Amino acid sequence: MKNLAIIVIFLSVFSSCTKDNKENTTTADYHGKWTLVKMSGSIFNSQTTGTAMEWQEFYVFGDKGTFTKFRTRNTIQTTASGTYIAKNNQDGMVLELTYPKNSEIIGSCYGNQKEELYFSAKNTLSSTWQNCDGPGLDYQKIEIY
Structure with a gap:
């Protein structure tokens, strides 16, 4: 159960970092x-x-x-x-x-x-x-x- 919680936290952090980078790439495009x-x-x-x-x-x-x-x-x-x-x-x-x-x-x-x-x-x-x-x-x- 502890491993599952760590994986969920890791994926949440990774997803939010990826989203920020995608937004920065989009804003630079214009x-x-x-x-x-x-x-x-x-x-x-x-x-x-x-x-x-x-x-x-x-x-x-x-x-x-x-x-x-x-x-x-x-x-x-x-x-x-x-x-x-x-x-x-x-x-x-x-x-x-x-x-x-x-x-x-x-x-x-x-x-x-x-x-x-x-x-x-x-x-x-x-x-x-x-x-x-x-x-x-x-x-x-x-x-x-």
């Missing part, structure tokens, strides 16, 4: 540069990619909870920076971005200074802006900073 690769509208089959998109943009996520968003539209570059947190919800990991002031490049359903991006595939972040008739925006990781 640090770096994520570039807009696909834009879609509310009309069926209205997808654009590359230079055909209405604008070009990317995010750079730092490892200390900060990010910067860069957008180029009609040769005008706009940037906005803020903080983010990674959180898990029922659909997986979500990055919640908070901007300290309003900006035209914030893609939000609520008109506030927050955006949410979720992992729609292993290497794809997608905006929730499409949930309220905004464009569907998909980003892929390009570089690690």
Whole structure:
């Protein structure tokens, strides 16, 4: 019976260490540069990619909870920076971005200074802006900073 208790304790400790390491690996995966690769509208089959998109943009996520968003539209570059947190919800990991002031490049359903991006595939972040008739925006990781 004593051996069984030791095995249960060992497995509990081992499992919790493994879980922590897995979470750390996952959180490191989103640090770096994520570039807009696909834009879609509310009309069926209205997808654009590359230079055909209405604008070009990317995010750079730092490892200390900060990010910067860069957008180029009609040769005008706009940037906005803020903080983010990674959180898990029922659909997986979500990055919640908070901007300290309003900006035209914030893609939000609520008109506030927050955006949410979720992992729609292993290497794809997608905006929730499409949930309220905004464009569907998909980003892929390009570089690690």
